[in-house]
Structures are given as C-alpha cells and as structure tokens.
Amino acid sequence: SDQKTYALVGDGEINEGPIWEGALFAAHHNLKNFMVIVDENGYQAMGRTEDVIKLGSIQAKFESFGFEAFTIDGHDEDAIDSAISQLWVSDSTSPKALIAKTVKGKGVPFMEHNNSWHYTRLDKQSYAQALAAVAGSTS
Structure with a gap:
C-alpha cells in the first residue's frame, strides 16, 4: 500500500x-x-x-x-x-x-523553557498575555 x-x-x-x-x-x-x-x-x-x-x-x-x-x-x-x-x-x-x-512554549516569553506549563492551565490573564505574544510574533 x-x-x-x-x-x-x-x-x-x-x-x-x-x-x-x-x-x-x-x-x-x-x-x-x-x-x-x-x-x-x-x-x-x-x-x-x-x-x-x-x-x-x-x-x-x-x-x-x-x-x-x-x-x-x-x-x-x-x-x-x-x-x-x-x-x-x-x-x-x-x-x-x-x-x-x-522550544517548549516558543513564542510566549513566560512559557518558554518553563516546564510548569506542561500541566498548568491558563487563567484569563495568562491566556490574554499568551494570545498577545503569539499575535505579536506573527506580524
């Protein structure tokens, strides 16, 4: 096949x-x-x-x-x-x-090389920060 x-x-x-x-x-x-x-x-x-x-x-x-x-x-x-x-x-x-x-967490400065994000949920504030970081890195 x-x-x-x-x-x-x-x-x-x-x-x-x-x-x-x-x-x-x-x-x-x-x-x-x-x-x-x-x-x-x-x-x-x-x-x-x-x-x-x-x-x-x-x-x-x-x-x-x-x-x-x-x-x-x-x-x-x-x-x-x-x-x-x-x-x-x-x-x-x-x-x-x-x-x-x-790179673990690449593009989100507070997540990069931070293993706690392997099992931690985003709260509203960290979600907004992560979204802003990713949006800024794509422009």
Missing part, C-alpha cells in the same frame, strides 16, 4: 519501552511508509528530559534500529516540509524518523 502512517511522540515519551518495541517492529518489517516524528523540546512531565533519562542522539538511536532519520529545527516550516519530502522520496525500504528540535 502507498498509504503513509505517522506517529508523533515527545522526547520524554521515548523513555518508555513500547516506543522502542514499535521502532524495532517497524524496522524488522521494513515499514517504509511509516514515519515517526519526535518533538525534542528537552522536557517531560517530571522535568528536563536529560535529568530524567539521558537520551544522547535520538537520530543515532533510530538509525541504529534501521530507520532513515533527519534532525531539523521543528519551528522551521520549510525545513519540516523539505525533510518529510526527502524522506518519502527515498528508495529506502526503511521506516523514517524526523527529530524536530523545538
């Missing part, structure tokens, strides 16, 4: 065994139409990802399992489009991995 399947995971989430079991399965069965996209923002619910479990190079890990992989700036839409296109046009029978390096 030519149908493409995507899985979006976070760098904290890939500390879990089922992620790697799935990666091994995809590589073993040459699932060439499967792409995992990893949001590598350096945080998970319990803190900085590297403080919980050191990951090293996520790209190298996926490549060691037989994936074709790229690491890109996850905030650069052109880089995202280009990498996805390059991975899909490949003649490789391997599954694909795209590691998107991002």
